[in-house]
Amino acid sequence: MTSVQTKGAPARMNIADLGEPPQNLTGLFAIINKQLGTTRESRKYFLKCLIGDKTGQVPARMWTIDESTYASLPTDGFVRLEGQTQAYQGEIQLIISRIEAAEPTPEQMRDLLPASSRPAPEMFAELTAILGTLRHPAMQALAKAYLDDAFLMDQFRMAPAAKSMHHAYLGGLLEHTLTLLKLADSICPLYPKINRDIVLMGLFLHDLGKTRELVYDRAFSYTDRGELIGHIVDGAIMLHDKAQQVMREQGVRIPGNAMLVLQHIIVSHHGIPEFGAAKIPATPEAILVSQLDNLDAKTTMALAAARPDRANAIDTGGNFTEKQWALDTKLFKPDPLA
Amino acid sequence: MTSVQTKGAPARMNIADLGEPPQNLTGLFAIINKQLGTTRESRKYFLKCLIGDKTGQVPARMWTIDESTYASLPTDGFVRLEGQTQAYQGEIQLIISRIEAAEPTPEQMRDLLPASSRPAPEMFAELTAILGTLRHPAMQALAKAYLDDAFLMDQFRMAPAAKSMHHAYLGGLLEHTLTLLKLADSICPLYPKINRDIVLMGLFLHDLGKTRELVYDRAFSYTDRGELIGHIVDGAIMLHDKAQQVMREQGVRIPGNAMLVLQHIIVSHHGIPEFGAAKIPATPEAILVSQLDNLDAKTTMALAAARPDRANAIDTGGNFTEKQWALDTKLFKPDPLA
Amino acid sequence: MTSVQTKGAPARMNIADLGEPPQNLTGLFAIINKQLGTTRESRKYFLKCLIGDKTGQVPARMWTIDESTYASLPTDGFVRLEGQTQAYQGEIQLIISRIEAAEPTPEQMRDLLPASSRPAPEMFAELTAILGTLRHPAMQALAKAYLDDAFLMDQFRMAPAAKSMHHAYLGGLLEHTLTLLKLADSICPLYPKINRDIVLMGLFLHDLGKTRELVYDRAFSYTDRGELIGHIVDGAIMLHDKAQQVMREQGVRIPGNAMLVLQHIIVSHHGIPEFGAAKIPATPEAILVSQLDNLDAKTTMALAAARPDRANAIDTGGNFTEKQWALDTKLFKPDPLA
Amino acid sequence: MTSVQTKGAPARMNIADLGEPPQNLTGLFAIINKQLGTTRESRKYFLKCLIGDKTGQVPARMWTIDESTYASLPTDGFVRLEGQTQAYQGEIQLIISRIEAAEPTPEQMRDLLPASSRPAPEMFAELTAILGTLRHPAMQALAKAYLDDAFLMDQFRMAPAAKSMHHAYLGGLLEHTLTLLKLADSICPLYPKINRDIVLMGLFLHDLGKTRELVYDRAFSYTDRGELIGHIVDGAIMLHDKAQQVMREQGVRIPGNAMLVLQHIIVSHHGIPEFGAAKIPATPEAILVSQLDNLDAKTTMALAAARPDRANAIDTGGNFTEKQWALDTKLFKPDPLA
Amino acid sequence: MTSVQTKGAPARMNIADLGEPPQNLTGLFAIINKQLGTTRESRKYFLKCLIGDKTGQVPARMWTIDESTYASLPTDGFVRLEGQTQAYQGEIQLIISRIEAAEPTPEQMRDLLPASSRPAPEMFAELTAILGTLRHPAMQALAKAYLDDAFLMDQFRMAPAAKSMHHAYLGGLLEHTLTLLKLADSICPLYPKINRDIVLMGLFLHDLGKTRELVYDRAFSYTDRGELIGHIVDGAIMLHDKAQQVMREQGVRIPGNAMLVLQHIIVSHHGIPEFGAAKIPATPEAILVSQLDNLDAKTTMALAAARPDRANAIDTGGNFTEKQWALDTKLFKPDPLA
């Protein structure tokens, strides 16, 4: 597979910017769900797939393709291509004239997968700052052990928060975690008996197991480990290891009840067994973490569906969105005070 | 029924301050669940009841009582009594020597029913201030119509938020509503696309129907209307009337979609039909209101159970509370970082 | 949009009467779900839609259509057209040769939307007669207030009882309500302790909120208000207003418990929260209303599916119908004693 | 066990007629739940039980009882006794002075167990008359085979319809079945496509298996067969046998589909598996039978609870009954138009 | 319909052995789901169906077919055909050139429907041997009555255990029953208090009603009786008849409790009402039968899906199977120790 240089090339057109067909399209793209089709009339093979970048996806066809080229392309991965759009069934379709597999640099990859609108380093700095306000030395030591784990933090900055649903884009896990920390920072003063350190650490750690649960280097899907073990148990195991490391490397012992409650927050944050919680939240901090997680997930999903950043290419019309399964309802779109 | 003067009397002892028996107790108290007992040995009638004030309740007996005195006492209401505590089955029991029905002044009543620790006027002033930040003229007019309704606002300042569960004390509805408004005030800036006016008005109105759902002038229970109609439908009817009043008196028309969404927030704020929602929340603001309501209710219940203001007279020992039905679990009590 | 005259035209053929293709079809029809297609071979646009009248629907295509004509047609509404049927995939398809938007008169509209087989005025007269047997003056006054509300009664005579499911046709709400009143009239004597007036009024009012919940002037769907508030809450609000009107205009006060129970019947008639009830039926009359409503809905659905008036054009064969979702089963079709 | 003559004795006082203690009580009664107690002070044995007749039950004690007398009494059965009432804990208690086991005649037994207020023969005649209107010869033959089964019909006239809940008294099964047949007789004309013969036969047979499910000759409880097999499967087996008997004795073959549907009605009449249905009702007649059964059961329970024939000795006060578990709610008692 | 001879013909190719198209295919096959299609371009009718044998199925088309030939073919049944495979949409499709209805001999039919890999007589002999170890004379007599019922045993050897799901092939019911008997034979010694005779008889009888529930002579589907009554009630009725036959013909009375418990095992073996159990298993033997049935069904399904005998023609790739609805999950396919 040839690594393709894009330096000096004119800026690639984003999928989201495609207008009236026909338009030419050239450059590095993600390919999703490669399949072999056969035309009805001539019984010839053709390539069917989706072509995408961080801004969207478009169905594509390549009517003439030899077997070795087909075989050389990844099912989900990256390609360099040339093609032209045309209208089909009232939607845009891309007809590919040339295609080859490609290996984008990490930087290019960010251009090809959907990503948070905010830069990860900026969000990470904000998160680090909030964790800097932890008061208990053991919590400070534990936070440090995580923040110093460069490999894990790289994944944390990169991972999406979900395969689909809310925050399903690169940096989504960090963005979701940061929002939760900011929510907690605002809210904790209203509940003076809440242990703020535990809430902040619980929120920081609650979804870190997702770095092992999800694949996100070519498409978003679950790892085998994600399917069979899940981020909830893995997050608890990671904390088990990290606490031993804090003792070993910093000589700090996490108080027994703090370990117990933090691990409990991780295993209980989905709230009820039907949603994957291994235990029902059973301390005030575990309850608050679970509630905040749910509040941010649902509010973010609702806003993304009812008030998207970019009008959908093809609006279904009417005042309601499609049914949002995770919210169990369609959403009313008009601004009530407009 | 004789109204009893308490002026000049020495300060009554609070139930919560009862220590080692025997102690004398005199004054105005709430009587709860009056019943007639018979002693096993002599087959004589005696009075069984609970005696309480805003700080707690204690089981009581009066071993000799004539029928007319018994009949003159309310089943749930207020009495003036004299008696002495004694130990029974490892708990404190009050032996009454004299009792008569009483009609406390509103001021005295506040001393007899559990109440918010913060003064209602102070909380109400805070709430009014937050509503003063509404921006849309129609929302300002609607808030004004509610705030100017002296009768309703009196009830709003007085009512508990529930019969039992969370905020089940005088002023609890106001305290719960105020906390929600403050939470929203903190959180809305984190969701720039949220319509803050709708969230604030929705929170202000979401539970106002409870003023018709609950009785709270001698004990906390549901009205017939509360049982058969409920605060959700009644809140929607109240808004229906109030919007007409705004038009009639202030000449301001609430935009159609704002009426629709505010009424929707009221009927949907319990989240799912199983918990009484007539509709599932279907706008971003309705979802946020429902989430915040749940977050405050659950967090408040958890803190009250796991970290009560006053140690319970008889601690069950161990690290866990009794099962909290509304949270579906026992709660772990130790401070994790103590 | 041109209003098209149909006077003097030869009688239009009903969709249900279409036989072996090819057949010519001309006249006023309903158009449902207008969409733009593109032919695979030539990539040309064509019109895809359903064409219907009160007797049924048929898929239709117009292979050549200019953009302005397409834009002038309603997505769901009415058209005047010419075309010819042909066989496609074993079913009938209509190939349209000429089409234009049309605005039918109310009378014509009845011919285009599915409707009750009985004339609305006849059913309404029967309903009025039954309500004439109410005995309590307050119930008589309340019934009069509703029956005198010409605008509401027009809607009541016209509205379907549902978007799909049972009685989903013009006049369906009236037909369903009338059947329920007749059932109650037969059954009440078997339960001497039942308050017949309350049962009859409860049945009359239970679904009136559907006049605000459903759109039925071009296709059957929910209004925004139907989606966000629903006929249950709206029925309760309507009764709230109507009771005030009875007091104001007739000087009659509805007894407090009667108001309470009638409103309770409206909010509880769906039986359980999962089916939309705001309260569980909690008086004998509320229980009987809820049971009768369910009995008529289910029996009517079952008979319509298992023993349709007209054999379906294409019978699936076998002794069972398709699965009826609202009945959670397929239905056995043979007459068991034939 | 001695059979005791009651001829010539003055009329026994009914439990329901007991007034202010003390009162003497003599005669034949039901004894329920015989137990051995020990007095706290003297550690002597005494007899604890309930004493009842068709009108009610009262707790009873016999302070001095020798072991052989105790042993001679049935746990649940019948006794002849003498005693006197006294007040205990605000309720009436019977102090027994003399007791012996008794074997009532069937006629006496009707006086001792709760029973329908209507005579069984009168109800049975009405039922027979309705079944006389069946039109199809096979249905007539099948009805005849059941009605001619003297042993089964004796049980049918005697059995309660349930252990507790609705129609839990002698003759209750017949009363419930008769009411259903009368309801169907009234309602069927409103659904012209319904097969009336199948509905009537289905209702007649739907609960006949209860004659094997329940014990009702000393108290109402389940037979072992009722616990392990149940009236639903047993009703289907009874019909299987009876159809063979119709063929054998009357030479009439029940049409295959009629057998299938009648057996289906029996196994499906509880509506959903959670309530014991082996199949979900899947013909219009099965659906109507299931709906009518539910309607009568719920309406009868609601009326019995909210508007009892006789005011309960000790009214809980307030406008609501205790929670009725089978209705999942408390019931509002006031007559809404009183 | 002509019965077609296959003697002397070269061995027919199995569907599962189809390789790279094009290949010729001739002989006797099952036809499933016959439908009439129309080509888009020419609007001509063509035949659409599935063609199968015991090894698998393949989609088929016949582009030119006259109406009388089409009408002469069964919707689900057997045909003799000639055709050639071709690739279409990346899958194999059979283009038929000649087709006629056929009536296979029972022997041929076994070649056309999926069947157990073990010969039925061999499995039946094993089952008979295990039943030969029953110890109680009444159980021996009952087993003999079933085993001597040649008609029923023929069906038992032939029937599938299900329409789809586990053991959905000819001989599947026998194979499933035999496995259960062998499991019980191994396991019973570990539970000394278990009554082995009852467990073995219960397992032998638990699914015998399926011989009446399923059609399996041309495709696997439910009979009308299967849909409306089901194998659970029918199995209980069969035992009711068979016990009378044992009494009549062998003079052996099945002990009352044994009849009760065996019938209970049949009606309870699905474990919970939601899965069709008429009663919840309520004896140790009923519980063990229900658990073993579930264990074998689930384990067999899991192995068939995750480790099929033959690699699927088109593997979906990845480490997981499609979601298995009856197991509520996808299955991980790799051998964990490979």
Add this chain to the structure above:
Amino acid sequence: MTSVQTKGAPARMNIADLGEPPQNLTGLFAIINKQLGTTRESRKYFLKCLIGDKTGQVPARMWTIDESTYASLPTDGFVRLEGQTQAYQGEIQLIISRIEAAEPTPEQMRDLLPASSRPAPEMFAELTAILGTLRHPAMQALAKAYLDDAFLMDQFRMAPAAKSMHHAYLGGLLEHTLTLLKLADSICPLYPKINRDIVLMGLFLHDLGKTRELVYDRAFSYTDRGELIGHIVDGAIMLHDKAQQVMREQGVRIPGNAMLVLQHIIVSHHGIPEFGAAKIPATPEAILVSQLDNLDAKTTMALAAARPDRANAIDTGGNFTEKQWALDTKLFKPDPLA
């Protein structure tokens, strides 16, 4: 607290052997649920508790007890006492005359807590032998690491399998695990495609987390860690540590998929989330482990309830046990073939 010698003392009488009162009782016992009572008449304090040993429990009272003795006794623990039985309310009650706290040796403790009827070393040897048949070197190494962990194996031999329910006695965890291994050993040959090594290891490990979940040195209850984390997550963490130890100490790497599947078996063995499974079983071995675990638990509970080793002191009579909540039913007790 004085440790009391029991050497040379006459054999203590077992609770289960108590006969007709009065009987003298002396020696070392468990005390459960110590409470302070007050006599009604004299208002004096007395001691209320349960006194038990491995054979059962009996209610006890000590009518005269000084405060310091009361305070010196454990709430749940062990005591040396003297007393005499008497009859009270038809049951046996122990009147204590002398009591002091005691610290039993481990050997004595086995006499005081309910325990498996088989010696732990014997069962452990059987278990070790079965694990000796593992074939894959990595599984052998992993088993060895667990078996060599003397501390963990001590707990494994001692722990009950549950707080109540099935195998709730010392050694119960080992007994349950051993039965499962023997069941698997018998069953695996019937499923040739099952990986026996994985099933055996999975069963060995599935409940080992219970050694951290339960307290069993004075009464059976959950640890804080058991309540907040649970044996499912803890079992997964233990395997995580043990696999690293195998690598470190034995130089053997557990194949990645084997680790994944074993950990999956641990987190999924409860079958469904509602019963605590963190994942639904998703490999054939995980499904078989989950099914076997359920089969043994349910069968063991059913046999213990319906056919107890020792007749209960007070049989409720009748053919059915009390309702067994974990089995959702009462159990039929008679031996069906007796």
